[in-house]
Amino acid sequence: MCKISAVVLLIMFSFSSYANKMEVDELPDYQKRSGISDTISSVGSDTLASLITLWAQEFHNIYPNINMQIQASGSSTAPTALTEGTSQFGPMSRPMKAKEIEAFERQYGYPPVSLKVAIDAIGIFVHKDNPIKGLNFEQLDAIFSSTMQCGGTKPLDRWQQLGIQSDWARLGFQLFGRNSVSGTYGYFKQHALCGGDFKRGVNEQPGSASVVQSVASSINSIGYSGIGYQVSKARLLPLARKGSDYVEPTRENILTGRYPLARYLYLYVNKDPLKPLPVSEAEFLKFIFSKQGQLGVEKDGYVPLSSELAKSELNKVGLEL
Structure with a gap:
């Protein structure tokens, strides 16, 4: 973990x-x-x-x-x-x-x-029609990282592995994130991946807005970006450090320290x-x-x-x- x-x-x-x-x-x-x-x-x-x-x-x-x-x-x-x-x-x-x-x-x-x-706060975005309830750090590690230093034991490659039953869930993840000159990239790497390496399949975007727009365009996509960049067809996921005690990225939760990526x-x-x-x-x-x-x-x-x-x-x- x-x-x-x-x-x-x-x-x-x-x-x-x-x-x-x-x-x-x-x-x-x-x-x-x-x-x-x-x-x-x-x-x-x-x-x-x-x-x-x-x-x-x-x-x-x-x-x-x-x-x-x-x-x-x-x-x-x-x-x-x-x-x-x-x-x-x-x-x-x-x-x-x-x-x-x-x-x-x-x-x-x-x-x-x-x-x-x-x-x-850094938010995890999925398409608005994705039914996933939330993710924990071990799952984020297995989704985004090739080295899995945050507790992941095997790579996660598709939504079906997280219990999603929709037809599209058999498709592989479309992963989106920031490029390496971004502070968001470094923060996510350090705190969500415990300093581990990103998978090669992460599509690096030049801006935060483009990450969220990319996620909004495809049902099987997932990406990380600052929570200030929200669009109608993308949804912010609640996160947990472990298990399923998910915390929404609300103002109150950020201020109290309950939300884990602030x-x-x-x-x-x-x-x-x-x-x-x-x-x-x-x-x-x-x-x-x-x-x-x-x-x-x-x-x-x-x-x-x-x-x-x-x-x-x-x-x-x-x-x-």
């Missing part, structure tokens, strides 16, 4: 002290400043693409002279862009690796600043500890952690931060709400 690390469990169970609607309402409204005009670029996570775009559009509505440039090719592109100075912000659905931080430090003499901006989403920033951020970058961050910014998190299908956490994250770059 998959072993969740103590650090992951600590993070997941600490969610219970975080955001709820009342706490988001406690965040201050964003206060507009005069004379803001600049070009701001963001390179990184596809999972965060929709949310970054939403923030950028709302920020542009406040400051029409702000030009936001967004590139979402995967979390692994963020550290390079920050290090090379081709972007001011690096959204990532995973923490930076030690070697990525080291490369940045060699360039600038200080580490990048990591800001938690939202809480996400994570923070990050925004990395190049902040010289001896200098203030440029005004346009500072104001964009203040907007993200304001009431409007965190309501955008909720609107986009993720879980917003509490007012306490939002304030502490913003303080990392010398700013206050």
Whole structure:
């Protein structure tokens, strides 16, 4: 059975002290400043693409002279862009690796600043007409992994092996997931497959939305993606760490740590500890952690931060709400 690390469990169970609607309402409204005009670029996570775009559009509505440039090719592109100075912000659905931080430090003499901006969960999607009730980690391991390090004893190749009686259940799984530059790929590999290898038959997609759309197009398909990407013809499955004690990926279950595939989403920033951020970058961050910014998190299908956490994250770059 998959072993969740103590650090992951600590993070997941600490969610219970975080955001709820009342706490988001406690965040201050964003206060507009005069004379803001600049070009701001963001390179990184596809999972965060929709949310970054939403923030950028709302920020542009406040400051029409702000030009936001967004590139979402995967979390692994963020550290390079920050290090090379081709972007001011690096959204990532995973923490930076030690070697990525080291490369940045060699360039600038200080580490990048990591800001938690939202809480996400990885969902397992099937076609809406698939009658499966749920899956546990051992089954996920046997479906997606060739090495089965999470307790699987034999590969699962078709829905019939899970008790589905429909005619199509004799067909092999159509497996969909993210490509290797994605933080979602790395998170799922580490936590759902216990670091094991994916099967060669997993169809790697460049974006989260394309995973869910692919699943929606075929009755025998299954894929993993961020839960913020839902369509009418795909269904999110409840999951269990073991057995059949399935947990739905609801907001409450994510906050309490009951849902087993939850994570923070990050925004990395190049902040010289001896200098203030440029005004346009500072104001964009203040907007993200304001009431409007965190309501955008909720609107986009993720879980917003509490007012306490939002304030502490913003303080990392010398700013206050």
